[in-house]
Amino acid sequence: MPSRPSPPVHNRFQTLPVILTGSLALTGALLVLLTILLYRKLSRNRTAPSDASPQHYQCRRFSYSQLRRATNSFSDSSQLGHGGFGTVYKADLPSGVSLAVKVMDSSAGALQGEREFHNELSLSSRLASSPHVVSLLGFSSDRRSRRLVLVYELMPNRSLQEALLGPLKCEELMDWRKRFEIATDVAKGIEFLHHRCDPPIIHGDVKPSNVLLDSYFKAKIGDFGLARVKSEALALVSGGGDETRILIEEDDDGKRKEDDNGSILEECESVITLFEEGNAVSFSPENGCGSSVFTASPGGGLIQSPENCAVSVLTASPGQAFIPSPENCAVTSPGGASPEQMGVESGGKQKVGSRRDWWWKQDNNGGSRGVVESGSVKDYVMEWIGSEIKKDNKEWIKNGDGSASSSVSKKKKKKKKRKPREWWKEEFCEELTRKKRKKKKKNKRGLSIESWFHRDNDDERSHNPTKRKKRNSIDWWVDGLSGDLKSVKKQSQDSGLWCDVNVQKSGGVSSTPSMRGTVCYIAPECGGGGGGGVLSEKCDVYSFGVLLLVLVSGRRPLQVTASPMSEFERANLISWAKQLACHGNLLELVDKSIHSLDKEQAVLCVTIALLCLQRSPVKRPTMKEIVEMLTGAFEPPHLPFEFSPSPPMGFPFKSRKKAR
Numbered sequence: 031m032p033s034r035p036s037p038p039v040h041n042r043f044q045t046l047p048v049i050l051t052g053s054l055a056l057t058g059a060l061l062v063l064l065t066i067l068l069y070r071k072l073s074r075n076r077t078a079p080s081d082a083s084p085q086h087y088q089c090r091r092f093s094y095s096q097l098r099r100a101t102n103s104f105s106d107s108s109q110l111g112h113g114g115f116g117t118v119y120k121a122d123l124p125s126g127v128s129l130a131v132k133v134m135d136s137s138a139g140a141l142q143g144e145r146e147f148h149n150e151l152s153l154s155s156r157l158a159s160s161p162h163v164v165s166l167l168g169f170s171s172d173r174r175s176r177r178l179v180l181v182y183e184l185m186p187n188r189s190l191q192e193a194l195l196g197p198l199k200c201e202e203l204m205d206w207r208k209r210f211e212i213a214t215d216v217a218k219g220i221e222f223l224h225h226r227c228d229p230p231i232i233h234g235d236v237k238p239s240n241v242l243l244d245s246y247f248k249a250k251i252g253d254f255g256l257a258r259v260k261s262e263a264l265a266l267v268s269g270g271g272d273e274t275r276i277l278i279e280e281d282d283d284g285k286r287k288e289d290d291n292g293s294i295l296e297e298c299e300s301v302i303t304l305f306e307e308g309n310a311v312s313f314s315p316e317n318g319c320g321s322s323v324f325t326a327s328p329g330g331g332l333i334q335s336p337e338n339c340a341v342s343v344l345t346a347s348p349g350q351a352f353i354p355s356p357e358n359c360a361v362t363s364p365g366g367a368s369p370e371q372m373g374v375e376s377g378g379k380q381k382v383g384s385r386r387d388w389w390w391k392q393d394n395n396g397g398s399r400g401v402v403e404s405g406s407v408k409d410y411v412m413e414w415i416g417s418e419i420k421k422d423n424k425e426w427i428k429n430g431d432g433s434a435s436s437s438v439s440k441k442k443k444k445k446k447k448r449k450p451r452e453w454w455k456e457e458f459c460e461e462l463t464r465k466k467r468k469k470k471k472k473n474k475r476g477l478s479i480e481s482w483f484h485r486d487n488d489d490e491r492s493h494n495p496t497k498r499k500k501r502n503s504i505d506w507w508v509d510g511l512s513g514d515l516k517s518v519k520k521q522s523q524d525s526g527l528w529c530d531v532n533v534q535k536s537g538g539v540s541s542t543p544s545m546r547g548t549v550c551y552i553a554p555e556c557g558g559g560g561g562g563g564v565l566s567e568k569c570d571v572y573s574f575g576v577l578l579l580v581l582v583s584g585r586r587p588l589q590v591t592a593s594p595m596s597e598f599e600r601a602n603l604i605s606w607a608k609q610l611a612c613h614g615n616l617l618e619l620v621d622k623s624i625h626s627l628d629k630e631q632a633v634l635c636v637t638i639a640l641l642c643l644q645r646s647p648v649k650r651p652t653m654k655e656i657v658e659m660l661t662g663a664f665e666p667p668h669l670p671f672e673f674s675p676s677p678p679m680g681f682p683f684k685s686r687k688k689a690r
């Protein structure tokens with residue numbers, strides 16, 4: 031039987047390498063595939079909202095539809111609050127993680143909203159490492175709906191403004207220790223910005239509504255829409271900064287989405303055009319008090335933000351920006367009348383006018399269009415204020431010698447009855463004449479209301495009385511709000527809010543143009559007053575000083591109540607604090623509803639606040655020093671000399687306790 035020929039040996043050796051190579055290639059391909067799959071899965075896990083806690087988020091892009099679903103189509107029930115440039119909603123992701131999303135206003139004030147959007151994104155990476163700053167977790171920019179959305183970690187107890195000054199005051203904040211902790215947390219947050227960021231960041235809008243409280247009432251600083259990097263290197267506007275572009279180009283799936291940057295630019299341009307052609311309008315109603323919409327002429331900017339039925343009205347002339355907000359100012363009618371009852375019209379228009387007069391010229395310019403109806407709020411409040419002032423300021427800010435009350439009673443008898451609307455005109459003339467007559471007397475008498483005002487804030491003018499401008503009682507009172515109104519005027523001539531897209535380059539700050547800060551909280555020099563409009567860390571220090579007073583007293587910086595009369599002297603928180611300091615009675619300022627009060631800490635807080643509120647920025651402490659003072663690492667400070675009780679005393683700690 032013929033045997034089957036065996037295959038040639040060399041053939042077997044020839045096929046083996048082929049098989050080996052094939053299997054190796056296959057294994058390699060499988061490995062590569064697996065690696066890719068693993069990488070994709072890992073990267074998805076890293077950014078997917080469902081699988082991570084907020085702390086682990088990178089600032090990432092969210093899809094608009096995802097956020098819409100999570101906020102129940104941005105429903106009212108999901109709304110957390112409303113700010114000047116957008117509405118904040120609570121977003122509940124399918125995983126159970128909750129976030130806060132801020133939808134930038136797409137219509138009114140869109141340009142400013144976009145600037146804030148870019149500003150926040152640009153700064154987010156620098157701020158991520160601080161436990162005292164609200165984390166920006168992501169963003170969404172939807173081309174079709176023209177929506178810009180910022181996504182933050184959720185702060186369940188919302189803002190300090192609402193917790194402390196809202197209608198439903200937080201019980202937790204009635205504990206002094208909590209308030210002191212909040213003060214320290216905020217100080218640490220600002221200290222981080224000023225001393226741990228390189229280059230430093232200036233927040234530019236430190237105020238209670240920008241301090242948010244987590245579930246343990248730990249305070250974090252939020253809202254960096256007006257913040258500035260203290261360097262010109264970072265171009266923030268229009269996605270010009272590298273950081274911004276990188277962020278915007280990233281998508282959920284790693285796709286590049288360069289067109290979105292374009293859409294933002296397009297929107298910017300369209301808004302600018304809109305403004306040039308007509309009016310820019312913005313409003314920020316809070317706590318359901320309705321809205322008042324203003325118009326501003328080209329070059330002028332106007333924002334109205336009523337809250338808690340407080341009334342705040344402003345005027346702005348071309349090229350000026352001005353933001354009073356009810357977090358700063360409250361005018362309350364007897365019996366807590368609503369704005370409507372007090373004559374506030376929703377949707378009314380405010381005529382542009384003089385800024386300096388904002389407080390008392392609230393209406394009458396607008397006639398029937400006025401935000402506040404003639405003869406209602408203004409007449410009511412101003413007549414009352416006027417009557418108080420006319421009694422002579424010495425009645426409610428008594429001199430050390432106690433001579434005030436007698437002089438007041440004499441003047442009372444001399445008073446003529448005047449028409450309500452004209453009281454303020456007469457007041458000017460009367461005050462000027464009176465001042466001329468009494469100038470010499472006053473100088474001899476020592477601390478009068480006028481000299482007290484001029485002495486406050488350690489202005490250089492106070493050391494040179496001849497340089498003082500003649501002022502009337504209303505002037506000092508209004509100026510005492512924070513000395514800001516003048517400076518805001520000047521500042522906004524340099525860079526207006528709505529139409530002035532020129533970049534503010536002075537002072538080595540970043541280039542996002544916008545208004546700066548909020549009236550009553552903004553430092554005098556930050557708007558371009560004494561300091562030439564240079565924005566510095568000391569602007570934040572000043573704002574922190576106001577915030578500290580608000581925290582200790584539980585009052586707004588400007589809070590006018592119709593009764594009792596004694597309340598009037600407290601209407602201007604800053605002035606009141608200075609008076610109390612002069613009289614050695616700082617504890618008077620402390621919120622009466624606080625329990626477990628540590629008097630030393632309270633005095634420390636007010637003293638630090640007064641140091642921060644010095645007019646001269648160089649005299650204000652740095653945030654580093656403030657943190658050290660608050661944490662006890664630094665010895666307790668002395669009151670600024672001009673606020674020290676007379677005869678000069680040091681800081682009334684321990685040894686002086688009994689004297690108080």
Ligand SMILES: Nc1ncnc2c1ncn2[C@@H]1O[C@H](COP(=O)(O)OP(=O)(O)OP(=O)(O)O)[C@@H](O)[C@H]1O
Nearest residue numbers: 110111112113114118130182183184185188189239
């Ligand atoms: N991360 C957050 N978590 C919970 N609530 C928030 C958060 N951010 C904002 N809010 C709520 O939304 C409100 C509006 O915030 P937003 O920052 O838009 O405006 P604002 O700071 O009050 O005013 P403006 O922007 O005009 O200065 C806040 O007062 C707060 O109650």
